[in-house]
Amino acid sequence: MSDPVSSSIAWPPAWHYLAGAPATAGDYRQSPEEFQVEEVFDFIPEGQGEHWWLWVEKRGMTTPDLARLLARAVDIPVRDVGFSGLKDRDAVTRQWFSLALPGREPPPDWEAGLVERGVTCLQAVRHPRKLKRGVHRANRFRLRIGGEASVSSATHERWDRLVQLGVPNYFGPQRFGPEGRNLFRARQLLARGWRKRQDPHGLLLSTARSYLFNSVLSARVADGTWCVPQPGDVLNLEGTASRFAATEIDDALLARAEAGDLHPTGPLWGRGRLESLGEVAEREIRIAAGCPDLAEGLVQAGVNHERRPLRLRLKEPEWQTDGDAAWLSFSLPRGAFATSVLRELFRHPTLV
Known part of the structure; x- marks a missing residue:
């Protein structure tokens, strides 16, 4: 299957939804108390x-x-x-x-x-030791949604689908900044040649990698392979950093993926071996080639190629109706975005 690629990046992006774009509007984070997050450690x-x-x-x-x-x-x-x-x-x-x-x-x-x-x-x-970055296992969210979406049966059906199948693991809109401004800053910096003093925390590098990852994920959501292993996929074991390349896909691997024990991964672009194989690798290279300023700029910046699961599983999901609103509770692994869950549930201008 061919994938739409373009060296011209527009905003907002047209990344695919799991069940089509939501028709029902909703709201969230009307106050800080309506968006609660707690770190989970081992x-x-x-x-x-x-x-x-x-x-x-x-x-x-x-x-x-x-x-x-x-x-x-x-x-x-x-x-x-x-x-x-x-x-x-x-x-x-x-x-x-x-x-x-x-x-x-x-x-x-x-x-x-x-x-x-x-x-x-x-x-x-x-x-005895200093707390280091990225050592928490997960984040527990408790979010209030309002508007039509909170009382719509269509939203609840979408929620049930996410609980059953999982959620496309898109990087959320906050990674790209209002109106995608971080992405355009990243393109400008990579075009000049990345320098740490201009991006001391690597935010713009992460933004560029996130855009390429989301583009690959969108293509696989579109054809239904985002949670179904393909020959050449690099598969991630649920809840771990372990992964392996699968040259052949048998019934046992498909069953484990259906049960949520394995997830296909997508590229976090950079230098080094791609890890994926065959048609999967060709597709990832083709999509990255559509944004050569990002892909080539990341390689020149010296970041190493990594992988990220294409699917999220909601842990301990709960939906509680509260009058004309609803409270959603769930845990996500470190690095995942609650806004990517909300994006699949209802329409809101910030959930691109």
Whole structure:
């Protein structure tokens, strides 16, 4: 099957939906309290050590902003503050931070400035090591949706389908910025030659890779192979970082994919071996070739090729009706976007 590719990137993108574009309009995140996120870890702090770990609830503030605020509160460099994931600003979020405080306690009034900014410390405990990026296992979401979508049977049917089949693992619209501005900034920077000082946290590199990944995923959603292994696919084991290339697809692999134990993956573009094989690899190369400024720019920037599952499974999904609204609860693996779930459920101008 041929795939539509173009070196001209328009916004918003026309990425395919699992069951066609939703016809029902809805709303979400009308206030921070309607979009709640909590990090999930596989371990707990040990209770002793040089680092002070804080379980913190914030609203109306980015994670890096809070890291800077915490550093000032205890008088340490911001580099000595650790956190695992970046959490939404316009939400109520709960996550761990670590502060390097060897041999001393924080100042008595350290919390005063936090309380003024709407930040609450829920727990404080010692641990031997700094909290590193990307070590949490998942995020637990609790989201309120309103409007027609919250009471529509069509929305509920879509929800049931996502619970049963899974969700296309698109990078969410926040990765690309309002009106796709991060994507256009990424194209400009890659055209000049990527330099770390112009993109210190690699956001624009991630934006470019995300666009290419979403384009591959969209093509596979369109033909129904996004959750069905194909010869040459690189398959990911659910809940792990393990993956393997499948040169042949037998009934056992198909059954495991149908049960949600295996997922096809797509490319996070960069230098190095593509990993996928045959027609799967040819298709990925063809789609990337439609955006040569992104694909070639990423290789020249020196990022290494990686893979990402094409499918998400919703863990512990719940739908609770609340009058003329509904509350959705579910867990997603680290790096997945709740907005990609909402995008499949209802129409909203920010859910491209």
